[in-house]
Amino acid sequence: MKTEFLKACKGEKTDFTPVWIMRQAGRYLPQYHTVRSKGTFLELCKTPERAAEVTIQPVDYLGVDAAILFSDILVPLEKMGAPLEFQEKRGPVFPSPIRDQAAVDALGIPDPEDDLGYVMDTIRILRKELADKVPLIGFSGAPFTLATYLIEGGSSKNYFQTKRMMYEAPALYGQLLDKITECTIAYLKGQIAAGAQALQVFDSWAGVLAPRDYAEFAFPYVKRIIAALKEATDIPLIYFANNGATLLDQTIECGADVLGFDWRINLDEAVRRVGQKVSIQGNMDPIALFLPDDKLAERVKNVLVQAKGARGHIFNLGHGIIPETSPEKARLAVELVHSISREMR
Ligand code: CP3
Numbered sequence: 001m002k003t004e005f006l007k008a009c010k011g012e013k014t015d016f017t018p019v020w021i022m023r024q025a026g027r028y029l030p031q032y033h034t035v036r037s038k039g040t041f042l043e044l045c046k047t048p049e050r051a052a053e054v055t056i057q058p059v060d061y062l063g064v065d066a067a068i069l070f071s072d073i074l075v076p077l078e079k080m081g082a083p084l085e086f087q088e089k090r091g092p093v094f095p096s097p098i099r100d101q102a103a104v105d106a107l108g109i110p111d112p113e114d115d116l117g118y119v120m121d122t123i124r125i126l127r128k129e130l131a132d133k134v135p136l137i138g139f140s141g142a143p144f145t146l147a148t149y150l151i152e153g154g155s156s157k158n159y160f161q162t163k164r165m166m167y168e169a170p171a172l173y174g175q176l177l178d179k180i181t182e183c184t185i186a187y188l189k190g191q192i193a194a195g196a197q198a199l200q201v202f203d204s205w206a207g208v209l210a211p212r213d214y215a216e217f218a219f220p221y222v223k224r225i226i227a228a229l230k231e232a233t234d235i236p237l238i239y240f241a242n243n244g245a246t247l248l249d250q251t252i253e254c255g256a257d258v259l260g261f262d263w264r265i266n267l268d269e270a271v272r273r274v275g276q277k278v279s280i281q282g283n284m285d286p287i288a289l290f291l292p293d294d295k296l297a298e299r300v301k302n303v304l305v306q307a308k309g310a311r312g313h314i315f316n317l318g319h320g321i322i323p324e325t326s327p328e329k330a331r332l333a334v335e336l337v338h339s340i341s342r343e344m345r
Pocket of ligand 1: 139
């Protein structure tokens with residue numbers, strides 16, 4: 001197996017810097033549209049053969065060093081009892097937001113195999129089809145990020161309803177987060193049992209919190225998930241707190257093997273601050289994929305140079321690749337990571 005990704009996660013020496021791209025399976029790829037046009041996004045997530053097919057598309061086309069399960073962070077919430085829709089222009093919508101005691105009480109904890117078997121089946125198919133060519137990353141959302149969708153009823157600008165619940169009804173907020181945490185631990189353990197070879201926890205909106213609010217209302221749940229998984233498995237765990245530079249003094253203590261970084265921090269600063277305690281992942285601005293080729297090569301090299309002192313480095317974008325990106329540029333970026341990092345060894 002091409003294990004550079006797994007080695008870098010654990011801080012072992014690699015022949016080149018492994019790379020994968022957040023949202024690597026998706027709308028910038030014409031081959032994704034071909035499969036997606038057969039139904040809705042949720043139908044695609046719930047059809048294991050097709051979800052596996054689009055997972056593999058970027059592995060074949062881009063030459064990345066890891067596959068990431070095609071699914072969405074929000075699907076377990078649907079099985080907790082919160083109906084979920086993806087609307088063409090608006091994105092994810094929960095038509096009945098969770099804002100009071102009765103709504104929190106009504107949420108259940110889904111069983112990974114009984115309720116989310118389609119995800120577990122996708123993982124099993126992928127392990128067969130990938131045949132150890134590259135490792136498979138499973139994932140979940142972090143509890144705070146997931147809670148924002150449930151409480152707001154969808155995406156949000158200022159997270160008013162979420163922060164309001166934290167401040168006005170902290171006990172209720174805590175009960176909701178406890179349930180999401182329990183659900184996430186079971187869900188990720190299910191993914192491990194099905195064959196996931198690494199796990200990433202996406203905390204996409206962590207950066208909207210003041211450090212003291214993150215400490216009280218988000219981070220304890222992340223730590224609880226990672227501690228529970230560490231008791232159950234040796235596979236690498238990656239924690240990505242988007243826009244999280246201001247939270248780094250805290251996130252360094254999360255217990256994961258790898259911390260993911262967005263582009264708002266220079267990786268040399270990240271390395272200085274995390275030392276040899278964890279490996280790092282990131283962090284080129286997704287819009288850098290719109291630079292001319294020579295400038296793109298400079299950017300890629302810059303990230304690799306900044307990450308040089310890290311215990312281990314997995315190259316990635318600082319957040320998801322955007323649908324307008326040219327597939328050729330994404331492929332070039334992957335080639336550049338491989339060739340430049342080999343030269344730097
Ligand atoms: O990374 C991958 O290639 C795996 C697939 C993946 C998707 N969503 C597919 C998707 C992963 C890992 C996610 C995670 C996810 N989903 C996050 C965390 C990562 C991040 O970007 O911060 C979040 C916040 C979501 C919630 C979500 N899903 C939103 C806000 C949207 C709509 C906006 C958007 O970017 O499209 C989605 C839809 C979604 N998830 C699509 C895909 C490919 C587009 C659906 C389509 O085909 O119409």
